[in-house]
Amino acid sequence: MFKAEITVTLRPSILDPQGKAAHHALDELGFEGVRQVRIGKFVEMEIEAATAEEAERVAREAGDKLLANPVMEDFEVVIHELTSA
Amino acid sequence: MFKAEITVTLRPSILDPQGKAAHHALDELGFEGVRQVRIGKFVEMEIEAATAEEAERVAREAGDKLLANPVMEDFEVVIHELTSA
Numbered sequence: 011m012f013k014a015e016i017t018v019t020l021r022p023s024i025l026d027p028q029g030k031a032a033h034h035a036l037d038e039l040g041f042e043g044v045r046q047v048r049i050g051k052f053v054e055m056e057i058e059a060a061t062a063e064e065a066e067r068v069a070r071e072a073g074d075k076l077l078a079n080p081v082m083e084d085f086e087v088v089i090h091e092l093t094s095a
Numbered sequence: 096m097f098k099a100e101i102t103v104t105l106r107p108s109i110l111d112p113q114g115k116a117a118h119h120a121l122d123e124l125g126f127e128g129v130r131q132v133r134i135g136k137f138v139e140m141e142i143e144a145a146t147a148e149e150a151e152r153v154a155r156e157a158g159d160k161l162l163a164n165p166v167m168e169d170f171e172v173v174i175h176e177l178t179s180a
Contacts, residue, residue, distance in 0.1 A: 011130070017102075017137045032138070035161055043153060045096070045141040052102045052137040053117070056130040068128060076120055 011092040012057045014069035018078045018085045019050040053077055062089045096177040097142050099154035103163045103170045104135040138162055147174045 020026050026048050033047040055072065059065040066089045073085040105111050111133050118132040140157065144150040151174045158170040 019137065019139070029138075032161065036157055039160060041153065041157060043143040043150075044157070045143055046139075047141075048139045050137040050139070052104065052135040053114075054104070054131075054133045054135070056132075058128040058130055065128075068126065072121055072126060072129070075124060076117065 012059055012062060012065035013090045013092050014053075014055040014057055014065060015088045015090070016053040016055065016069055016073055016077060016085055017050060018053065018073070018083050020048060020083055024082045050083070051077070056092070062091060065089050097144055097147060097150035098175045098177050099138075099140045099142055099150060100173045100175070101138040101140065101154055101158055101162060101170055102135060103138065103158070103168050105133060105168055109167045135168070136162070141177070147176060150174050 029047040029049045032049060033044060036044050036047070055069060057065040057068050059068060066087055069087045069089065073087065074080070078085040105114075114132040114134045117134060118129060121129050121132065140154060142150040142153050144153060151172055154172045154174065158172065159165070163170040
């Protein structure tokens with residue numbers, strides 16, 4: 011069993027109103043030094059697969075077909091093996 | 096300048112309808128081997144700070160005060176130094 015961590019981020023050219031709102035809220039709360047805030051998704055999937063390579067293939071296909079918007083978003087995949095003991 | 100990556104995840108005991116919906120959609124698309132899907136947030140912050148420790152303190156305070164719901168969510172912080180050249 012593997013765990014895939016998929017981080018989905020807006021492309022740099024795409025405006026991020028949710029991030030802007032969080033940045034504004036941090037300013038209002040008195041935070042200093044915060045220069046930019048961008049908000050994306052963090053998806054954890056447990057995948058039954060024979061190898062880490064197969065789990066990564068499944069996770070990347072899920073990113074392409076469902077989790078990320080190919081026009082506006084990029085994603086990265088990290089695979090961890092879960093101990094089955 | 097530092098970049099903080101803050102991953103906000105629902106606690107394991109909290110139901111995740113968005114993750115359930117994504118899991119169901121993956122099943123409908125014919126994905127095999129996917130056992131669980133949980134969806135959280137991935138926040139990237141650029142922070143002007145003297146040291147990585149100070150940037151991490153700012154990022155953790157932002158997580159505590161704004162980005163994560165302390166009843167339902169946990170968060171982790173990773174700090175990267177951005178080259179200013």
